[in-house]
Amino acid sequence: MDLLKQRIIEEGTVIGNDVVKVDMFLNHQIDVDLLCEIGKEFRKIFATSDINKIVTIEASGIGIACVAAQYFSVPVVFAKKGANRNVGDNIYKADVYSFTKGITTTIGISKDYIGPDDRILIIDDFMANGKAVHGLINIINQAGATLEGIGIVIEKGFQPGGDSLRSLGYRVESLAVIKAIDDGKVIFG
């Protein structure tokens, strides 16, 4: 998606050899016009998939998933992090290790909102090691739901998440794949 790649090059901040900050338009401040274009692109890519629900994980996936869901005319369900008394015990859980934060978090989706009839598209902002998506797949499997595909806004192609999921047979579609970060410059795959 050229518009997205252009924004990453023009506005993204490279830190070291493995981090590109895009929190000026994607995951802290959010350019909602760009989210609309991202949502339309996901709709185009998954046009032939029979999707009835979009699943994401809090926090930065939620805005992207909600705007994209308008083009699919389906609801969003987001996995919550940690415990919350309002959610209760009626919940599918999975542990997710975050390399960014260096901690393991338990994510959960209520059993009321995911089940065997669901045909799910996972949407998330970033894929690096793919731990968050693996956690969501774990939950989808517990629920007996069907995973139709995985839509990622930015994939760090030099980290193993995307390819490990593809090698397991999942359909992973990333709108921008960063192949390398070289001397402060982002190189797309």
Place this chain on the structure above:
Amino acid sequence: MDLLKQRIIEEGTVIGNDVVKVDMFLNHQIDVDLLCEIGKEFRKIFATSDINKIVTIEASGIGIACVAAQYFSVPVVFAKKGANRNVGDNIYKADVYSFTKGITTTIGISKDYIGPDDRILIIDDFMANGKAVHGLINIINQAGATLEGIGIVIEKGFQPGGDSLRSLGYRVESLAVIKAIDDGKVIFG
């Protein structure tokens, strides 16, 4: 907003005398068609306000804010909870006590995304004691930005948040105000 009140009555789950769970359409599973109607309603209510940015707090405010932002043609900035090495120290912070979780969380917005030129609409899903909104106002004041108004989807009118903010002179607009929960029934104000 009648459509919203109808959904709360038909689908909301009352727990005890002070909790109404609406996580089947608002803050766990999200009905994005309803979010669009909510967004249009906020746009109508704040039509004469000169808003250039919507501010919310993770997690459940993000989807509502992003969908609403489409009708205002402005970006969203969401306050993050806890520390994150990708955000850095360049951040305005405030402490927020959550009665739901019984803990105090530090929320933060990068100094890069909020400043004296900003005219802000705060949007959030729920208002009870108003602690989250007070935290956002604290950050907005630190940044020297202007608060144009506060849009809440569901206000628990029997808890002090909304009225305490109104008594301070803030414009608080709630799409549904729950006056009381009586014998398992929701009564709107």
